[in-house]
Amino acid sequence: MIIQVLAFGIVKEIFGQSVIKIDLAGNNVAALKDVLEEKYPRLKQLASYMVAVNNQYAQPDRLIDHTDEIAIIPPVSGG
Numbered sequence: 001m002i003i004q005v006l007a008f009g010i011v012k013e014i015f016g017q018s019v020i021k022i023d024l025a026g027n028n029v030a031a032l033k034d035v036l037e038e039k040y041p042r043l044k045q046l047a048s049y050m051v052a053v054n055n056q057y058a059q060p061d062r063l064i065d066h067t068d069e070i071a072i073i074p075p076v077s078g079g
Helices: 010-015 029-039 041-045
Strands: 002-007 019-023 050-053 070-073
Touching (some): 002 029, 010 041, 029 041, 029 050
Parallel strands (some): 002 070
Antiparallel strands (some): 050 070
16 A cells, blocks of 8 residues: 655655655554665664654554555654
């Protein structure tokens, strides 16, 4: 399935654009992270990043549908 992935902050720099399309063989967040980290190895260097599905942070077993809005949220810090 082809899904659209939104990128923010440093992830946007890693992807080279704010929106990418990924051919996802699996159907969950863990599979998406595997594909993204293989295609964009710099993503693994981030201390942590989150995947949001339909504006909610998603756990690795969260199922993904091609109509979902997927966003990669980089690590954030506050002070």
